[in-house]
Amino acid sequence: MKYESNITLQAAGQKLRVAKKIVVTTHAKPDGDAFGSVIALCEVLRRQQTDVTALFMPPIPDGLTDICGEVAITLFDDDYQLSEADLYVVVDTGAWSQVSPLREQLEKHMDKTLVIDHHISGDIDAAFKFIDSKAAACAEIIARFVDELMAHVFEDKVVSNALYVGIATDTGWFKFSNTRPQTHELAARLIAAGVDHAALYAKCEQTERPEKLKLMIRALSSLELLNDANAALMVLRKADFIETGALPVETERFVDIPQVVSSVQVVVLICESTDDGPIRISFRSKPGENAVNVAEFAGNFGGGGHARAAGAKVDGDLDKVLAKVRALF
Ligand SMILES: [Mn+2]
Missing domain, CATH: 3.90.1640.10 (inorganic pyrophosphatase (n-terminal core))
Structure with a gap:
């Protein structure tokens, strides 16, 4: 059509x-x-x-x-x-x-x-x-x-x-x-x-709850820069949600924050479920000549999406998922 x-x-x-x-x-x-x-x-x-x-x-x-x-x-x-x-x-x-x-x-x-x-x-x-x-x-x-x-x-x-x-x-x-x-x-x-x-x-x-800021602090303090600061990885564990009182939906736009660093081309946010559901992985990449197709990354985890924004949901152990994500860079 x-x-x-x-x-x-x-x-x-x-x-x-x-x-x-x-x-x-x-x-x-x-x-x-x-x-x-x-x-x-x-x-x-x-x-x-x-x-x-x-x-x-x-x-x-x-x-x-x-x-x-x-x-x-x-x-x-x-x-x-x-x-x-x-x-x-x-x-x-x-x-x-x-x-x-x-x-x-x-x-x-x-x-x-x-x-x-x-x-x-x-x-x-x-x-x-x-x-x-x-x-x-x-x-x-x-x-x-x-x-x-x-x-x-x-x-x-x-x-x-x-x-x-x-x-x-x-x-x-x-x-x-x-x-x-x-x-x-x-x-x-x-x-x-x-x-x-x-x-x-x-x-x-400007409609967010204070809990969102508390969770943002946790996300940023988990930040790792990989591959000469080409990629940024953040992890939020179940305890981060419970201790801050923030909801899983309140991670929205966290993936934008590390993009303020010029060398960062790809951002990955990994969130553990608060109710033993699958682990959520979000990928973002900047546009431009050396743009990375993060839909392919998400594909490695059974997910999908767009070249600049993609995601996946995976069952299993957080540390294993983390290791697999780090190995991408
Ligand atoms: Mn529209």
């Missing part, structure tokens, strides 16, 4: 304009872009009197529920029944693997489904696809739909905050290579419209 647009912005906009009942959803565990894209689009649809459902597969990002204004959020659970609608919209993904809890129900409605996405691949065979893989965030595309449908609500607080959260989070607050002139132009337009970007930064990025 070719993953490319088969409908113009105007024609897709017309579908959004005429449908009386629309369900808008996105990938499970939505990030800022997924969440912001759904909320911005739903707010515009709500204002044009569409009966709209903003459907999310949880968890939704902490701290973002108060940017939704009057858009009511529906959370998917095992009992959820997808209602009949004139149009189903999937934003920020076109991959069934990312929408799997909803697949069985949504698959019946492919003839009236519109995918709006900025990824390069996808397998949801929707009748309508509006794909722009050059867009830094799906919210960049949604901004074009806002202009197409109801340009005057662009300055609406709900719409502008949601779009800003989308573009800022998907570009790492405008530092990733996907950031392009249009991204900054949109950000400028949104800030001019009154977006409080510093407040949104705090809402999105």
Whole structure:
């Protein structure tokens, strides 16, 4: 299946304009872009009197529920029944693997489904696809739909905050290579419209618990630099989680920290389970000429992922896993 647009912005906009009942959803565990894209689009649809459902597969990002204004959020659970609608919209993904809890129900409605996405691949065979893989965030595309449908609500607080959260989070607050002139132009337009970007930064990025910092200290004190500081290895044992009171999910972004050292090309974080489950290994690598393909590393442990970010789950003894990871460098 070719993953490319088969409908113009105007024609897709017309579908959004005429449908009386629309369900808008996105990938499970939505990030800022997924969440912001759904909320911005739903707010515009709500204002044009569409009966709209903003459907999310949880968890939704902490701290973002108060940017939704009057858009009511529906959370998917095992009992959820997808209602009949004139149009189903999937934003920020076109991959069934990312929408799997909803697949069985949504698959019946492919003839009236519109995918709006900025990824390069996808397998949801929707009748309508509006794909722009050059867009830094799906919210960049949604901004074009806002202009197409109801340009005057662009300055609406709900719409502008949601779009800003989308573009800022998907570009790492405008530092990733996907950031392009249009991204900054949109950000400028949104800030001019009154977006409080510093407040949104705090809402999105400064929401952690103190336990996370305590665990971070443990992770950093475990740091080993290998192969002339080309690789950084960190280990968190079961006791580290228990003694700090931190949760396994609170290791998020620890793998970014050692990358501040110029020579570090690869970071590995090994986490023991707190409930005797498998050991979790996360790999990251920096882009560039000598970029290391960490998906291959993860493959050695029965895992996989992307060239720059990969992972594996392994059963067994932590010290044996550690030895095997050290032997990679
Ligand atoms: Mn995105």
